[in-house]
Amino acid sequence: MKLFNKLLLKLCIITQLFVMNFAFSNTIEGIEIPLQYDQKFLDNHNKSFTNSDYLTVIREETFFPRDTVQLKKFNKALSLLETILNSDSFKSKVLSYKRESNGKREFQKAYLLSESSKTLSNEEVLKVILEGNEKMRPHTFGEMNINSYVKVCRSWRRLGIWCRKVIGSTTPSSSKWIKLNWNFYQNFETHQMVNNLVHEWVHLLGFLHGSEYMREEVPYVIGKIAGVVALEILAKKEIINTKLALN
Numbered sequence: 516m517k518l519f520n521k522l523l524l525k526l527c528i529i530t531q532l533f534v535m536n537f538a539f540s541n542t543i544e545g546i547e548i549p550l551q552y553d554q555k556f557l558d559n560h561n562k563s564f565t566n567s568d569y570l571t572v573i574r575e576e577t578f579f580p581r582d583t584v585q586l587k588k589f590n591k592a593l594s595l596l597e598t599i600l601n602s603d604s605f606k607s608k609v610l611s612y613k614r615e616s617n618g619k620r621e622f623q624k625a626y627l628l629s630e631s632s633k634t635l636s637n638e639e640v641l642k643v644i645l646e647g648n649e650k651m652r653p654h655t656f657g658e659m660n661i662n663s664y665v666k667v668c669r670s671w672r673r674l675g676i677w678c679r680k681v682i683g684s685t686t687p688s689s690s691k692w693i694k695l696n697w698n699f700y701q702n703f704e705t706h707q708m709v710n711n712l713v714h715e716w717v718h719l720l721g722f723l724h725g726s727e728y729m730r731e732e733v734p735y736v737i738g739k740i741a742g743v744v745a746l747e748i749l750a751k752k753e754i755i756n757t758k759l760a761l762n
C-alpha cells in the first residue's frame with residue numbers, strides 16, 4: 516500500500532509539473548485576443564513614441580517538414596518580422612495597448628520569469644522586445660534569434676493534448692528552441708504564423724503565462740499585434756502590386 520501511495524504521489528508531481536509547464540508557455544488554440552488602444556495617449560504623443568532601438572532578425576536554425584506552399588508562407592512570415600517589429604505601427608500599438616478588462620494602458624502579468632515583484636509598463640515591455648535578449652541566447656542584444664522546428668504528430672501521439680490543442684510551445688529557461696505544431700501550420704496563413712512565432716519568441720525573452728486574463732498577457736497581445744501589422748504590410752504590398760499590374 517505504501518508503495519502504491521508513493522507511486523501515486525510521484526504521478527501527481529509529474530502531472531503537476533506537466534500542467535504547470537503547459538500553463539506557462541504553451542499557446543492554446545481558439546483564444547481570441549481583444550485589441551484596444553488608448554487614443555488619448557496616441558493623440559498626445561503623436562509620433563514621439565518612436566525610438567532609435569532597432570531589432571535585427573537572425574534566422575539561425577529552422578526546420579520545416581515539407582517543401583510546400585506552407586513553407587513559402589513560413590519564409591514570408593520570417594522575412595516580414597524585421598519590418599513588423601521595427602515599424603511605427605507596431606511600436607505605437609504596443610505602447611497604447613490597453614486592457615479590455617480594466618481599460619488601463621498596461622498588460623496582465625507583465626514581468627519576466629520569476630521577477631514577479633516588478634511589473635513592466637508598456638514602455639518597458641517594448642524596450643525588452645527591442646532589446647531581444649533571449650534567456651537562453653544571452654548577450655545577443657538587438658537580435659531576434661530564431662531557432663524553430665515544426666513537429667508532425669504521428670500515430671497515437673495525435674490524440675495527445677499537445678498535438679490537438681497547442682499551436683506552439685517553448686521552455687524559456689532551458690532552451691532557445693520554438694516548437695511549432697504542423698497540425699496548425701499546415702493550414703496557417705502568413706499573418707497567423709507571424710502572430711504565433713512572435714508569441715513564442717516573446718516567451719523566450721522571459722514572459723510567461725499565468726492563470727488569469729491570459730488573453731491580456733504580453734505573449735498573446737504582442738503576437739496578435741504583430742499579426743495585425745503583418746496584415747497591414749501585406750495589404751499595402753497587394754495595393755502596390757495591383758497598381759503596377761494596372762500600369
Ligand SMILES: [Zn+2]
Pocket residue numbers: 539540541542543714715718724734
Ligand atoms: Zn504562450
